[in-house]
Amino acid sequence: MNAIPKSPSIHDVARLAEVSIATVSLATHHPDRIAPATVARVRAAVHELNYKPLRTHKNRALSVVTLGQLGVLFPDRKHPSSPQIEQFNIMIARGANERLVTKGTQLLVSQISPSDEVPIMLSENHVGGVIARSSSYAPEVMSLLKGLPMVWVCGPSPGALGMDLVQANNFCHGTQAANFLISTGIRRVKVIKPECNLTEEHHQRALGCVLELAKAGVSADELTSSSLLEEPHFSLGESTGIYVTGNDEDLVTIYQRLENFLPSPADFPPMVGTLMNEDIAALLTDRVHVLGMNPIELGKRAADCLMWRIDNPYEAAVTIQVPPLKISKIPLART
Numbered sequence: 001m002n003a004i005p006k007s008p009s010i011h012d013v014a015r016l017a018e019v020s021i022a023t024v025s026l027a028t029h030h031p032d033r034i035a036p037a038t039v040a041r042v043r044a045a046v047h048e049l050n051y052k053p054l055r056t057h058k059n060r061a062l063s064v065v066t067l068g069q070l071g072v073l074f075p076d077r078k079h080p081s082s083p084q085i086e087q088f089n090i091m092i093a094r095g096a097n098e099r100l101v102t103k104g105t106q107l108l109v110s111q112i113s114p115s116d117e118v119p120i121m122l123s124e125n126h127v128g129g130v131i132a133r134s135s136s137y138a139p140e141v142m143s144l145l146k147g148l149p150m151v152w153v154c155g156p157s158p159g160a161l162g163m164d165l166v167q168a169n170n171f172c173h174g175t176q177a178a179n180f181l182i183s184t185g186i187r188r189v190k191v192i193k194p195e196c197n198l199t200e201e202h203h204q205r206a207l208g209c210v211l212e213l214a215k216a217g218v219s220a221d222e223l224t225s226s227s228l229l230e231e232p233h234f235s236l237g238e239s240t241g242i243y244v245t246g247n248d249e250d251l252v253t254i255y256q257r258l259e260n261f262l263p264s265p266a267d268f269p270p271m272v273g274t275l276m277n278e279d280i281a282a283l284l285t286d287r288v289h290v291l292g293m294n295p296i297e298l299g300k301r302a303a304d305c306l307m308w309r310i311d312n313p314y315e316a317a318v319t320i321q322v323p324p325l326k327i328s329k330i331p332l333a334r335t
Contacts (some may be wrong), residue, residue, distance in 0.1 A: 008049040016046035017117060040301060040320045043308050047103070071130045072096065072107060088276040088295050089133055092153055095139045095299025096131055103307065122272060129306045131299075132163075149309040153302045154293070164309055166302045168293040169321035170201045174208025176243070177272040178216075178290055180327045181241035184270045188219040188239060194246040195224050205245040225254050244273035248280055255284055292325035 019042060024035050027042035033075050045051075072093050097107040129137035150165045151262045181189050191206050210220045228242075244251045251273035258268060268287035275281060301320050309315075 006228050008051045010051070012049055012221065013042065013045045013051050016049060017042045019128055028312075031316060036318055036320050039318055040304075043304050047304055047307065073133065079152070088293075091295035092131075092133060092299040092302070095296035096303040098296070099300040099303040104302070105307075111141045129310050131302045131306055149306060149313060151302050151306045151309060153298055158262050164229075164288060164305050164317050165319045166298055166305055167319065167321055168201075168298065170204035172321075173274070173291060173293070173324045174205040174210070174243070175212040176324060176327060177205075177243045178209040178218075178293075180210035180272055181243065181270055182213070182216050182218055184241060186218065186239045186241035186270060189213055189243055190228055191220055191222045191239045191248065192228060192242060192244045192246070193222065195226060196249050202245045205243075209243050209245075227249065228254070228257075242272070243269040244271065247274050247276055251275065251288070252280060252283060255288060274324075289327050289329055291327050294322055297322050308318035 010021055010024050014024045017024065019038060021028075022040055023034060025036060025037045028046075031039045094106065100107050121155075127148070129151070130145055131151050132152060133153045151166060153166050154168060178189070189209065191209050193202050193206060210222065224292045242254065244254050251271075254271070254273070256294055262268060266287075268285055271288045272291055272294060273288065276293070281290070301322055305318070305320060
């Protein structure tokens, strides 16, 4: 006679997550009281073991056990920033789908529509929750989705709306850039912030980089791309590296200005920046190194977070930070 499979216990979750039973309980009921990274580790263990806390779920009708489909909202292709972020969004959706298929859940991927048809469609299809990735949703759109569990990915902090947030660890982004530049032997780093649309993400990247450089005794100058090349005696003889805290447009702008300023690509200083559109890599030399934001992992964490939120609708909102990918060299050198 076959034994009845034993349901996973809180002890199993604690063992897999390498935390105490008390920490598992806190992550389950009071995630705001412990570190976001610990919450993420416990939640990953919970989903891997399919553990169900011994309590009555307030929203069991939308439990991940019976959930049919989730929705993902991305900016419309006509939105000004869409060409830059479209590929990044696709990778987020791929990561979310990879996580969800193991739970028997269908991912409904859509783009925000100027006519608001997409939110209406999501509502009419009775999706169990939504992963959102845009800063362009109108209040009317949010109103249509009111009441649905929602997780925000890499957007403006929705803390005031009581939503969970999954974002790139921008401070870690800065420290990794600093350590790479230090490894090249440079003694000074130009930390470049965007000319406009400066956000908390850029401040966190700059802060992480500057503090890490200071620990190694390496000088840092914080400036914008235009002020970098306004320096009258900018010289590679100073063993200078460059860290661009912005994304595609900022990195390409710096590169093009240096290209006009320096005699040849071989004279480029070591540069680190982030690309969201890999096609742009063909425009750069192999002296530029990419520090990616790991959209696949962002999607997976967002899916985990949303499934958790569906089963735990009244728990405090959390922010989960995902470390960046390892630094890689631009694959195609310009000739």
